[in-house]
Amino acid sequence: MAIRRPLSRLELPVDTVALARYLIGKLVVRELPEGLVSGRIVETEAYVVGDAAGHGYRGMTPRNRSLFLERGHAYVYVAYGISNMLNVSSDEPGVGTGVLIRALEPLDGIPIMRLNRGVEPLRDLARGPGRLCTALRIDRSLDGLDLCQEGPLWLGRDDRDVGDIGESIRIGITKDADRPLRFYLRGSPFVSGSRALNR
């Protein structure tokens, strides 16, 4: 069962890799006019200091400025002109690092997610960073939002035990591609990525 209060910023680890692990098993909660939609985070990636694959690597720009907010804020951007991506900023103000949320296990509002996605299978509703944003109707209008506060989008807690967390290289990047900065709930059918990465 979900606990209806956002995570406190104070409990978020002040380290990008630690936060990426910490967020596995937590909830992304979206409040829509039709109702509440939520999912349990089953896959994340860390984009750390000095990481050539990170959007903050070359400093602040109009697009990535939310990445430089204090940890626990949303950085939403559009990839490939098509897919929205949800990140959680992960450090002190002025440091451009974050955690990409890559997949959710659908919990609340599953019929709404099906409508938003236009597909039926539960497994396909939020498996992938772009798909989860479609399912939860997350776009750039939510960029910069504080995720540790009640509102249209926030991070919550689930009372189930978190299972075994696996790690692998990150998906879809070319720079700094060999670092083990992807984390996933081992055995979850809601995780994206190939069989080889999810072993």
Place this chain on the structure above:
DNA sequence: AGTGCGATTGACT
């Protein structure tokens, strides 16, 4: 003002 990308997805062999 022009150019060249992608932290992806869905369709197709």
Place this chain on the structure above:
DNA sequence: GTCAATCGCACTA
């Protein structure tokens, strides 16, 4: 498994 669509934005000049 392969592959192209698609466009915001960073970068160069």
